[in-house]
Amino acid sequence: MADLDVLRARFVRTLEAARGPAGGPDPDPYADDLLGRWQEPQRRYHTVAHLTAVLDHIDVLEKYAHDPDVVRLAAWFHDAVYLPDRSENEERSARLAERALPEAGMSAAKTAEVARLVRLTVGHDPADDDPDGQVLCDADLAILASPPSAYAAYTAAVREEYHFVPNDAFRAGRAAILRQLLDLPRLFRTPYGASEWEATARYNLTAELEMLSLPPDVPS
Structure with a gap:
């Protein structure tokens, strides 16, 4: 289970670093609002555990980023509404x-960049x-x-989030998403992601797609 105090402290450090010496209001209320969103009851995969994992992966990849703290803030917001x-x-x-973010003391330019990055997660391209x-x-x-x-x-966990979708419709929709991902020339664009994650991810996606292609009554 994610440690909420640790996550809150991570947000505070990130916001303070991103907004610079000019400072701004107390970051804690903004952290608490976001953490509350990430703990909403309809979530099964898009939870604080996912947020923590994304932040941890950014820590691994930060040497490739132009502004790692802006990327971290984008991670905090990228599924904040779900x-x-x-x-x-x-x-x-x-x-x-x-x-x-402007209310929290962020510049207009950095706020715009966070929002741009969040929108980029629609297609991951x-x-x-x-x-x-x-x-x-x-x-x-x-x-x-x-x-x-x-x-x-x-x-x-993804299936649980879409519990209201009939099985056939879910399988068709999920298969379409998997094909969209597999059609990307590269799933991962950083050198680390390409070398460490690409092959395994494509294997997993292909295996899941093959499973979804089976009739529901065929054991997998």
């Missing part, structure tokens, strides 16, 4: 960042000259390169 039955979660999360986008997207997709048991837990 309703499984809505399709505009990333846009609503970006707009939340655009409202909250950053440009070759976008190191911050590459780091965020790689960190968000790193779950795809998990060992078999962790990958199975991830897919089960």
Whole structure:
């Protein structure tokens, strides 16, 4: 289970570093608002555990980023609005960042960059000259390169979030997402992600897609 006090402290350090010597209001209320969002009851995969994992992966990849603290703030906001039955979660999360960060003391330029990065997680397809986008997207997709048991837990949690979707419709929708990911020339854009995660992630995605292609009554 994620340690909320540790997460809160991580947010405070990140916000203070990102907004610089000019400072701003107490970061704790902003951290608490975000942590409350990440603990909403409809979440099964997009939880504080996912947030923690993304932040940890950014720590691994930060040497590739232009502004690691802006990337970390984008991670905090990237699924801050999450309703499984809505399709505009990333846009609503970006707009939340655009409202909250200026109030918290962030510059207009850095706020705009956080929002841009959040919107980039819709397709996870950053440009070759976008190191911050590459780091965020790689960190968000790193779950795809998990060992078999962790990958199975991830897919089960995603299914739980979409419990209201009939099985056939879920399988078709999930398969479409997997194909979209597999069609990307590269899942991971940082050198570390490409060397350490790409092959395993493609194996996991392909195996899941093959399983979804089986008739539901065929044992897998």
